[in-house]
Amino acid sequence: MPEAMAVQAVRLLGPRAEASAAAILAEHPGLGPAQHRERATARGVRASVLEGAFLGGPFMLLWPAAFVAALSAQIRMVLELAALSGVHREPGELAADLLVLQGVCSSPEAARELLDAAGPADEESADQASADEAPADGEPAGRTGWWVLVKRLAYLIGLLTAGEQSAGRGRQLAVWSGVAAVVALGCVVPLIWIPASAEMYRRATTKLAARATAYYAPSVEGPAVGPRAARRWVLRPGAAMVALRTAVSILLIVGVLVTALVADLRIASSHVLAVVVLLTAVSALYVLVLRARRRGPD
Template sequence: MPDTPRQNGDTDPLRDRVLTRSLLRSASADPQHLPELLAAFAVRHMGPVAARSVARMREAHPGAAPAELRSRALTRGKRRTVTEGAFVGGPFLVLIPFAFCVAILSQAQTCLELAALDGRDPTDPERAAELLVLQGVYEDTGRARTALADIRLPEDGATPATGPRPGRTATMRRLVMRMARLLGLIAPEGEAPAAGPPGRLPLWLVQTGRYTLLAAVLVVGMVAPLVWLPYMALSYDRATDQLLARATGFYFGEPPAARPKRVARLQPEMAASALRALLSVLVPLGFVIGVVAANLRLADRGWPVLAIALTAASIGVGAVWQWRRRRRGLAG
């Protein structure tokens, strides 16, 4: 049977929406085994990509020390997680499950690259068990290996997942929350807040602040959808640092080298996303000012016109952003 592009590696699994949607359907039907599904999927589809990536890195830098290769893999992996997770999903909150899934797989690819740099086969199913340990799902690879034994991916002939009919909203909420925990965006269930170093705010207070900020971003994001993007980019940056530090310790027995302190500098990608977020706030605000100035009314009331204007502005901004991104993707 001839190789398909997916088999010979011609496509990027992170950008293959068919693969990702198939994975999401399976996870929606069985959210209890979401971590295991993602880990098995990552090793099967991201493992070969990780192996090729490490091989190309070694060819491009034949004289590089192992620590330098690790540093390159870590830097590139974090950048990929931030850009793919925050921007591939898009500005609409309804696409958050897709964005989270892509971010988790991107993190997994970097962990598999670290395993390859350590001389391990990134396509070996044992890497899936290690991923689950690194994500904090299981305490050891033995338990993870047992849990993975019964996992079947859609391409293995598993029962097609059509999504549960009753309680679908609750199921998706649970799915998103589990993804957020795997990503490290929120604390794992049952984890007690630990005391922080002397002179710093207590961890419970920091976590409360993060949840409050998340709620505020969600509310504002309903009107200005692009506000979600820079927030998620910063969140992915922090969470991916933590995961990759654990992965480096796991595979090499040492934490990643501390990055030298540098003057705070806004990266071009973050500056661009912050500018888009600001514009996404200004556009609805301009509509509001226009409606108020024109004193437009519907059934002798002003708020229906205002609600319509805000809804149209937010959907319009998000749609234009998506259209431009898809057009650039097709052109590339």
């Protein structure tokens, strides 16, 4: 699955990324390479947040579509950074780069071997290669595919990071427990997905941009790809904003419930139907407001 996705992503998004990079260079000829990459990174982060967090938002059934949209935004950003760094490679080599940067393979050589094993770079043969791949250690194919999807989601939202050593078990347990709590609470208070997903997508895409910059322009000073330095716990603005927006989301839900009960609102003699309609309307309005605030000039 990962190799087929990388091949198809380069084929579909590569020309668009080249055009976007050329547009950045043409519109801002006075800027240096670092500033050009900053603009591409900012646009990629914004696109992944808008498409991923807000498309999935309060509507859980749309989360798979949000995952694909956010992943496409990340891949396009990586391809733009490659073009802005003066890297113009064959599609197969770019697909191998994606597999390395996304943590699927540990080296370009391993990525190329995986792509070669997948066969011709067309959709049917790539899908067939993924279907023929035997699960390791006798694990059922369905369970293997499910676990691969979970790991891809974990890389996308930043729970796992390529090129970094894993955090301590205690911290990993705390992170995964927090995600489980968000999922459980999100089933009851759907609007919590908007701020939480937005922050996770923002952090993950920013880290991916740092890795891509170090990969394509290793001489550029910036965040290194390697073991994380020791750091102390600090209050991060993004985390504070997530907490604030989560509180606002909960207050909105409580407000809708109280309003429906106090005003005795009914639709077809049903309180439940009235609450569902009100929650849907409030959710849609909340999403539109946040999308409008997030949008900005490219």
